Amino acid sequence: MRKELNQMVGTIPEVADAAALKETFWLNGKQQAGGEKTIKEVSREQVKDASDRLLRFAPYLKMAFPELEETDGIIESRLCEINGMKEWLNREYHAGIKGRLLLKRDSDLPVSGSVKARGGIYEVLKYAEELALEAGMLRETDDYSILMRPEFLEFYSRHTIQVGSTGNLGMSIGIMSAKLGFHVIVHMSADAKQWKKDLLRSRGVEVIEYADDYCMAVEQGRKNSDADPMSYFVDDENSKNLFLGYSVAGERLQAQLKEQKIAVDEEHPLFVYIPCGIGGAPGGITYGLKQIFGDHVHCFFTEPVQACCMMLGMATGLHDGVSVSDFDIDGRTDADGLAVGRPSAFVGRIMEPVLGGIATIRDGRLYDLMRGLLAEEDIFIEPSSCAGFGALICPDDLAEYAKKWGLTDRMEQASHIVWATGGCMVPEETRETYLKTGLSE
Ligand SMILES: *Cc1c(COP(=O)(O)O)cnc(C)c1O
Numbered sequence: 001m002r003k004e005l006n007q008m009v010g011t012i013p014e015v016a017d018a019a020a021l022k023e024t025f026w027l028n029g030k031q032q033a034g035g036e037k038t039i040k041e042v043s044r045e046q047v048k049d050a051s052d053r054l055l056r057f058a059p060y061l062k063m064a065f066p067e068l069e070e071t072d073g074i075i076e077s078r079l080c081e082i083n084g085m086k087e088w089l090n091r092e093y094h095a096g097i098k099g100r101l102l103l104k105r106d107s108d109l110p111v112s113g114s115v116k117a118r119g120g121i122y123e124v125l126k127y128a129e130e131l132a133l134e135a136g137m138l139r140e141t142d143d144y145s146i147l148m149r150p151e152f153l154e155f156y157s158r159h160t161i162q163v164g165s166t167g168n169l170g171m172s173i174g175i176m177s178a179k180l181g182f183h184v185i186v187h188m189s190a191d192a193k194q195w196k197k198d199l200l201r202s203r204g205v206e207v208i209e210y211a212d213d214y215c216m217a218v219e220q221g222r223k224n225s226d227a228d229p230m231s232y233f234v235d236d237e238n239s240k241n242l243f244l245g246y247s248v249a250g251e252r253l254q255a256q257l258k259e260q261k262i263a264v265d266e267e268h269p270l271f272v273y274i275p276c277g278i279g280g281a282p283g284g285i286t287y288g289l290k291q292i293f294g295d296h297v298h299c300f301f302t303e304p305v306q307a308c309c310m311m312l313g314m315a316t317g318l319h320d321g322v323s324v325s326d327f328d329i330d331g332r333t334d335a336d337g338l339a340v341g342r343p344s345a346f347v348g349r350i351m352e353p354v355l356g357g358i359a360t361i362r363d364g365r366l367y368d369l370m371r372g373l374l375a376e377e378d379i380f381i382e383p384s385s386c387a388g389f390g391a392l393i394c395p396d397d398l399a400e401y402a403k404k405w406g407l408t409d410r411m412e413q414a415s416h417i418v419w420a421t422g423g424c425m426v427p428e429e430t431r432e433t434y435l436k437t438g439l440s441e
Pocket of ligand 1: 168275276277278279280282340385421422
């Protein structure tokens, strides 16, 4: 281990725990009241721009994907109260949850079945729009359903989109790009599940497999793409577009909370728990929520013990300057959607003034939480997706946080949202295997 890192293991207890592969909870000491106002890298206007773009594409999406008929081409998921799960967590995990517990069901997002249907699809649409506008084939005021026409399919087939993925990002980029007519290449890391590769190939996506981890798949994808002037690379390590696509979730959730008459204000704090891989999805969602609810929303990430890159990056302040392997952590986790060894190059820095904290969770617990949710609520979500519960089952740490922000006497009126990030496309036999996993431990 590098000398500076060794010192940090000695002085930051959460980093020491992480390096020892223990579950831990890091509270972010750099969080500030009104912290979102200090963020310069992205802006409220950019979120609005992303939201408007998704509206322009809605007529096209509605025609291209029959499952979007109902929502008029808007890709969105439900927000449901999960009282049975709340009682189960309080009983089995002594979570001591007061207030309301809800599940944001991005695990059921149409088109690609995970949270990546927000950022991933958004970035493909943005690029497709840019190309068509430049070519003079499209105006922003057009009805975008014209993108279904053969001349667009032909136009996009001359362009390539590439991406590195542990699975779900490849699914969303692959499905969307192929639908528009692009040649699309997905570079899959060793963690990616076979059924995801099979599904993509069945949709005409070129899948290249690597025996290495996610960083290698990204590196190869980037190299491949840079060598081809007609190729565009979706860069999960650096992409502001992905981030902005995710951030639109903020205004969507605001509308759902309003519809369900759930207050978020001084007296009614909102806690949100999101699984974290490279950071784009949870970071974008947090940014979107912070822009709307400011100090009334409190966001936490959870990572697998074996892939706690965002926690290491933020707790050491070194961000993408560290990877889990620097701490002799091997990065292998069943939570394929979160199997990332090095955090995003920019998300951790944006999160510094706004994030509440980061918890880590063992793989075995993910399966237990998955079975609990299925038994109590009849909702299936994939193992990665269960990580959201990880921060919620740490009552002592959350109590410390509540005390620090003067929320202790308001916790009865709080709402807690666990962000379920994937699951509806998992094939039946894989579900069966998941449900039996780790039972003998
Ligand atoms: C990708 C993914 C995440 C986290 O998103 P990042 O942008 O990698 O942080 C969480 N859950 C699932 C199921 C995912 O596929």
